[in-house]
Amino acid sequence: MKFSSFLALAATVAGISAHGVPQSFTINGQGYPAYDPQVDPWQPHAPKVNRPMSDDGPLYSKDDPMLTCNKVGTQTPAEMTADAAPGSPFIIQWDRWPSDHKGPVLTYAKFCGPGHDDCNNVQDIVNGWFKIDEAGYDANTGQWASDQLVAQGASWTLNLPPAENIQQGSYLIRHEIIALHSQGAPQFYPHCIQVYINGGTGSLQGQSVSIPGNVYSNAGDDGTLFGSIYSADVSSMSIPGPTLANGAISNAYQKREEPVARRRHHAGQH
Structure with missing residues (x-):
């Protein structure tokens, strides 16, 4: 191999491994391996519950048509659907996350239909998303949600909405980190998992939103809300996206418009 070709290959490999992807999920106490974009496209593998992605690289615009479920996953369903109960814990274990890629961690849910595998054939993947978890900047500790994720071994835990706040059926669960280390150039890392929730009443x-669409409409252009964490007054930066769905219990640190105590009370209401 020519040295120039070797350098090009090395640069490609470095780019692929520079960020992170989900490594596994624990849903309702059951473990599931995640789709591996470096292995699964070419080798036989056990079915995966998350939609596939082409690599671990980011999307660079809130208007990117692939923002829904990442490259490949926006058009391609998962190979299987996980089962869960309302209110059950949902753990996303990433393979890694770079500590300098700081920003909020957000999770959305979209109802696909009453059938177990209805997310395989959902016609409208863009509309009807509700935020069920959010965390931003903690002014008390000076840490972002991504710092918390790194401190937890690249792991994030949330709870699905309780039975009284969710319908039985199939859902896309969209987990996303937004890295804000570059001025006016946010990096979006969304991943979608297919889940059937049994028992919701x-x-x-x-606030239902479209992804892409009005999900980050309060951002203006990509550089307005998503300023650099190193040059902006991060304590005044809002968590992007809509307010939490009713009954959602959030990991949120970041203030919205209302006082912290009120926000936490609202988030915990059923």
């Missing part, structure tokens, strides 16, 4: 209620 209510429905998702709150």
